[in-house]
Amino acid sequence: MTLNGWAQIALFCGLVLLLTRPLGGYLDNVMAGRRTLLSPVLRPVERGFYRLAGIDPSEEQSWWVYARAMVVFHIVGFAFLYFLLRLQDLLPLNPQGMSAVAPDLAGNTAVSFLTNTNWQSYGGETTMSYLSQMAGLSVQNFLSAATGIALAVALVRGFARAESKGIGNFWADMVRVTLYVLLPFCLLLTVFYVWQGVPQNLSSYVEATTVEGAKQTIAQGPVASQLAIKMLGTNGGGFFNANSAHPYENPTALSNLVQMLSIFAIGAALTNLFGRAVGDERQGWAILAAMSVLFLAGVVVCYWAEAGGNPLIGALGVDNAAGNMEGKEVRFGAPLSALFAVITTAASCGAVNAMLDSFMPLGGMVPLINMLLGEIIIGGVGAGLYGMLLFAVLAIFLAGLMVGRTPEYVGKKIEAREVKFTMLAILCVPLAVLGFTALASVVPAGLAGPANAGPHGFSEILYAYTSAAANNGSAFGGLTANTVFYNGTLAVAMMVGRFAIIIPMLAVAGALAAKRKAAASAGTFPTHGPLFVGLLVGAVLIVGGLTFLPALALGPIVEHFALLAGTLF
Amino acid sequence: MLRHFRASVVMLLLMTVLLGIAYPLAMVGVAGAAFPGQAGGSLVEKDGKVVGSTLIGQSFTGEGYFHGRPSATTDTDPADSAKTVAAPYNAANSAGSNLGPTSKALIDRVKEDADRLGKGVPVDLVTTSGSGLDPHVSPAAAAWQIARVARARGLREIEVQALVNQYTEGRMYGLLGEPRINVLQLNLALDGLAKR
Numbered sequence: 001m002t003l004n005g006w007a008q009i010a011l012f013c014g015l016v017l018l019l020t021r022p023l024g025g026y027l028d029n030v031m032a033g034r035r036t037l038l039s040p041v042l043r044p045v046e047r048g049f050y051r052l053a054g055i056d057p058s059e060e061q062s063w064w065v066y067a068r069a070m071v072v073f074h075i076v077g078f079a080f081l082y083f084l085l086r087l088q089d090l091l092p093l094n095p096q097g098m099s100a101v102a103p104d105l106a107g108n109t110a111v112s113f114l115t116n117t118n119w120q121s122y123g124g125e126t127t128m129s130y131l132s133q134m135a136g137l138s139v140q141n142f143l144s145a146a147t148g149i150a151l152a153v154a155l156v157r158g159f160a161r162a163e164s165k166g167i168g169n170f171w172a173d174m175v176r177v178t179l180y181v182l183l184p185f186c187l188l189l190t191v192f193y194v195w196q197g198v199p200q201n202l203s204s205y206v207e208a209t210t211v212e213g214a215k216q217t218i219a220q221g222p223v224a225s226q227l228a229i230k231m232l233g234t235n236g237g238g239f240f241n242a243n244s245a246h247p248y249e250n251p252t253a254l255s256n257l258v259q260m261l262s263i264f265a266i267g268a269a270l271t272n273l274f275g276r277a278v279g280d281e282r283q284g285w286a287i288l289a290a291m292s293v294l295f296l297a298g299v300v301v302c303y304w305a306e307a308g309g310n311p312l313i314g315a316l317g318v319d320n321a322a323g324n325m326e327g328k329e330v331r332f333g334a335p336l337s338a339l340f341a342v343i344t345t346a347a348s349c350g351a352v353n354a355m356l357d358s359f360m361p362l363g364g365m366v367p368l369i370n371m372l373l374g375e376i377i378i379g380g381v382g383a384g385l386y387g388m389l390l391f392a393v394l395a396i397f398l399a400g401l402m403v404g405r406t407p408e409y410v411g412k413k414i415e416a417r418e419v420k421f422t423m424l425a426i427l428c429v430p431l432a433v434l435g436f437t438a439l440a441s442v443v444p445a446g447l448a449g450p451a452n453a454g455p456h457g458f459s460e461i462l463y464a465y466t467s468a469a470a471n472n473g474s475a476f477g478g479l480t481a482n483t484v485f486y487n488g489t490l491a492v493a494m495m496v497g498r499f500a501i502i503i504p505m506l507a508v509a510g511a512l513a514a515k516r517k518a519a520a521s522a523g524t525f526p527t528h529g530p531l532f533v534g535l536l537v538g539a540v541l542i543v544g545g546l547t548f549l550p551a552l553a554l555g556p557i558v559e560h561f562a563l564l565a566g567t568l569f
Numbered sequence: 570m571l572r573h574f575r576a577s578v579v580m581l582l583l584m585t586v587l588l589g590i591a592y593p594l595a596m597v598g599v600a601g602a603a604f605p606g607q608a609g610g611s612l613v614e615k616d617g618k619v620v621g622s623t624l625i626g627q628s629f630t631g632e633g634y635f636h637g638r639p640s641a642t643t644d645t646d647p648a649d650s651a652k653t654v655a656a657p658y659n660a661a662n663s664a665g666s667n668l669g670p671t672s673k674a675l676i677d678r679v680k681e682d683a684d685r686l687g688k689g690v691p692v693d694l695v696t697t698s699g700s701g702l703d704p705h706v707s708p709a710a711a712a713w714q715i716a717r718v719a720r721a722r723g724l725r726e727i728e729v730q731a732l733v734n735q736y737t738e739g740r741m742y743g744l745l746g747e748p749r750i751n752v753l754q755l756n757l758a759l760d761g762l763a764k765r
Contacts, residue, residue: 007744053579054572069573076577080585126662135589142588143581171576178584183592190596191603197624199610200593200600205661206610208619210627211756212634218625218660220610224600225593242663245699247624248610253746309692310670316680317688318695322707322747326675326696327665330638330705333747337699354699355665358675456669478667559671568673 001307005335009299012257012339013292016264020288021281023265024272030180031153031173031273033057042179049175057175060166063510066154067503069170070147074114077140081110084136085128094129095204101127108487113137115498116144116235116380118350118473119464119490121482123241125219130202137237138226145233146177148382151502152270155386158509159410160277162517167509181266182232189228192258197251200224223248231262234380236350236473244340244353245329256336256353263349267378270385278410282528287388290536294377295346298366303338305363312566324363327355338363345370348380350473357452357460357476361563364476365556368463371470372552373544374429380471386505388536390422392527393508395539397422399525408524411517418511421504428500430547432469432493437462437551445485451478454569455562459555464490469497613753621753626704628658629756632721635706635714637752638693639682641666642701663700686713705749708737718759732758 029036050057061069085101088094101109105121112119113136124133150173157167194200199220206218223239227249230237244250244259268288275284306328309320323334332340337354344351345367356364370377376388392409397419400407407414440446440461449464450457460476467474468490475481481490518524526532562569600608611623621627626637642664644656656662668675682695691709711733719726736755740746 004740004744011744049580049583052583053576055576068570069576072570072573073577073580076574076581080581123662123664134593135585138593139581139585139589143584171580175580178588183588186592187596191599194596194600194604194607197607197611200597200608201610202597203609206612206619206622208612208621208627211615211620211753211760212627212629212631214628216621216625216627216658216660218610218612218622219663222593222597224608225596229588240663240700242665242700242702245665246663247626247700247702247704251611251624253741257745312670312676313679313692313695316676316683317690318679318683319689319691319709322692322709324670325692326668326670327699328696329698329700329703330693330707330749331703331746336746352699355667357667357669358665360670451667452669452672454671456671459669476667476669477665478669559669563671567671568676569669569671 001303002335005303005307008335009303009339012260015261016268019261019265020268020272023269024276024284027181027266027269028273028276030176033172033176036180038180038184046175046179050171053171055171057169057172059169061169062165063154063167063506066167066170067506070151070502071499073147077114077143078110081113081136081140082106085109085132088129088132091129091131093131093134093202095202096129098127098129104484104487105482108491111491111494112473113140113235113237114144115471115494116148116233116348116383117468117471117494117497118230118235118237119468119475119494120237120473121487121490124239125221125241130221133226133239134222138229141226141229141233141235141237142178142182143174145182145229145235145381146174148380149177149266149270150174150382151505152382152385153273155389155505155509156274156277158512159412161513162515164513167506167513182229185232186225186228189232189258189262190224193224193227193255196255197248198224198227198255199248230351231259231349232266234263234267234347234349236344238351244351245355247329250353253331253336256332256340259351260340260343263343263347263351264378266381267347267384270382274385274389280410280528283410286528286533287392290533291377291388293533293537294373294540295342298342298346298370298377299339302342302363302366303335305360306334306338308360310360312563312568324358324360327358329354341367342370344474345472346375346377346379348375348383348470348472350467352474355477356474357478361556361560364459365552367474368459368466368552368556369544371466371472372433372548373540374426375470375472376540383471387501390425390505390508391540392536393418393422394426394543395536396525396527398539399535405523408518409527411520412512412515413518418508421507421511425501425504426543428496429469432496433462433465434551436465436489436493440465440489445483448483449479449481449486451480452569455555455559456569459559462551462555465493468493471497613757615757623751623754624704625660626658626702627753629752633718634756634759635711635718635752636694637706638703639695639697640701641697658702660702663702665699665701666697704751704753706752708748708750711737711750711755722759724762728762729759732762
């Protein structure tokens with residue numbers, strides 16, 4: 001570990017904190033439908049969209065109507081994307097003549113991009129036409145991110161409103177985020193990425209004759225425009241197979257920094273939006289503080305593990321000073337690879353700038369734990385905030401049990417209905433992760449997947465289902481996942497991870513919105529101080545630890561001890 | 570329900586036209602006008618022919634060239650399309666090795682390279698990159714090869730050393746990333762040196 005490495009980590013954290021408040025204020029204005037800088041240009045577009053779609057943006061929807069609109073939008077989106085992929089060989093913008101995507105892969109990919117997971121059982125440059133990347137995958141990158149933010153804002157309204165039937169309008173929320181937040185930032189980011197060296201063209205792949213006279217085919221495409229939303233929307237699905245490790249998809253340390261900031265910016269800002277909505281910004285900072293504690297712990301462990309290098313390689317007489325470089329790029333080195341890995345899994349992004357499968361056992365365990373904890377450390381755009389708020393409900397309920405009084409959070413009494421739905425949301429992900437991992441670890445179709453033998457092979461399976469159920473999308477990439485078994489089971493895990501959280505979460509939002517605001521009294525437990533932050537971190541760690549420690553012991557932990565003993569598999 | 574269905578279909582179509590067609594195509598236009606080199610893939614031409622891209626590593630095996638890192642990329646087996654064969658620096662199929670830290674295949678591969686390259690070889694010269702297309706090596710990895718390159722080209726080590734120094738890029742703004750050397754650019758400069 002170097003001073004320079006720590007300085008880069010500190011710079012990143014400082015920049016995120018600087019962005020949180022201004023961006024939170026902007027998001028708050030947009031979601032409330034207030035006038036912003038971009039309104040003169042975008043308001044007519046927004047109105048046009050509503051008129052053509054037959055929507056009244058001022059109509060307040062109950063949680064159930066909101067959920068139905070969201071689900072129907074997903075079903076239509078799935079059908080469109082599925083058929084686009086199936087028919088890509090007949091459609092334009094396919095200079096490499098990619099064939100139609102197979103049914104199981106198209107289904108898996110459509111679910112993956114709709115649920116903001118971006119798990120990829122395929123390599124982009126060997127599978128997808130430019131039209132599929134642009135009009136299919138990129139569009140869902142925008143819409144799944146917008147949906148996530150809309151849902152988080154709906155839950156925030158549940159806390160903020162009193163005796164209200166409605167939690168907002170799904171269509172208005174989704175359109176506003178897309179037009180006023182995601183698209184304008186992506187325009188700027190695309191130009192920035194191209195400046196740094198990311199291609200943006202529709203040419204066929206370049207045939208080069210190398211200096212030594214060999215043929216090299218170099219993949220091209222409209223990379224920058226897709227990269228911009230892939231990071232900002234915490235989608236993570238790479239244009240290329242190697243994702244942001246590919247020099248075209250992440251050419252410099254500066255593009256790397258901006259990509260990392262893009263992942264966290266909106267998620268962090270939403271904590272501020274929450275604070276503003278409940279009338280006390282300290283409530284938002286408390287949530288962000290709890291996230292930061294967990295984040296920094298992950299960074300320290302992962303950076304330490306990767307910077308130390310692989311002792312088995314050191315024993316061969318190799319100079320290990322640069323750390324564990326298998327699967328890493330020279331321009332990023334161990335510090336930026338470790339930092340990126342922690343960020344991408346703390347948020348539900350899943351883009352990678354190094355191959356996580358080749359991380360040290362404990363280094364690779366950090367991304368795994370980040371996802372298993374429910375991706376509430378900043379989290380996916382929207383998903384992180386509503387995930388963490390559900391944990392806040394649970395933490396405050398546990399605190400209430402300890403002192404024997406009805407718990408309250410930001411003025412709302414937390415009662416049986418909310419806690420039941422919260423537990424439902426929190427328990428569905430472990431069920432999908434552990435259930436499918438157990439299944440894949442015994443059936444032949446599952447055991448055919450891992451590339452590595454021994455405990456690392458088990459880690460590959462565990463990582464896949466964790467990534468799918470947590471809607472992350474990163475992978476221990478050695479797993480051969482493009483099979484009917486994995487495409488099918490992973491798609492189910494992705495749907496459980498999205499809808500089995502969203503729908504109970506919206507029910508909580510509806511129940512909270514209908515409640516009266518309780519006035520704060522001397523007996524109210526303050527939820528903006530270190531005691532609450534500690535309680536929240538504790539609740540996250542206890543629930544995650546109790547659920548997943550046995551599985552981790554079978555994978556990365558036992559591999560770590562095998563490594564120390566010099567055992568190879 | 571029908572109301573939601575209509576709204577969904579119309580909204581998806583509008584968004585697809587805006588975000589999936591207009592946005593990327595406009596960006597192709599803007600990028601091509603503002604940064605034509607980068608937008609086109611940062612290609613390098615020599616004598617009118619494309620020899621590669623500054624951002625994409627390529628295979629070097631000759632004694633007189635600096636070598637990049639090992640690459641784990643593959644290609645379809647021409648004899649059997651269901652199988653793959655090793656194809657280092659295949660820029661149409663980026664990939665890492667995905668070998669875990671306790672993998673026997675990894676340690677055997679590294680051992681073979683380390684035995685060939687000698688004791689104390691910098692770790693980036695015996696490990697594959699994440700993309701398999703890493704255009705860079707570390708300054709230590711370049712220094713490791715100076716004697717071989719100088720010998721093969723009949724140059725003095727100090728000349729090659731000077732060229733390596735010239736092509737060493739530091740951290741961006743003195744802070745970001747790691748020091749590195751672009752192997753393709755260095756080798757093209759070497760060829761230029763020989764001609765003078």
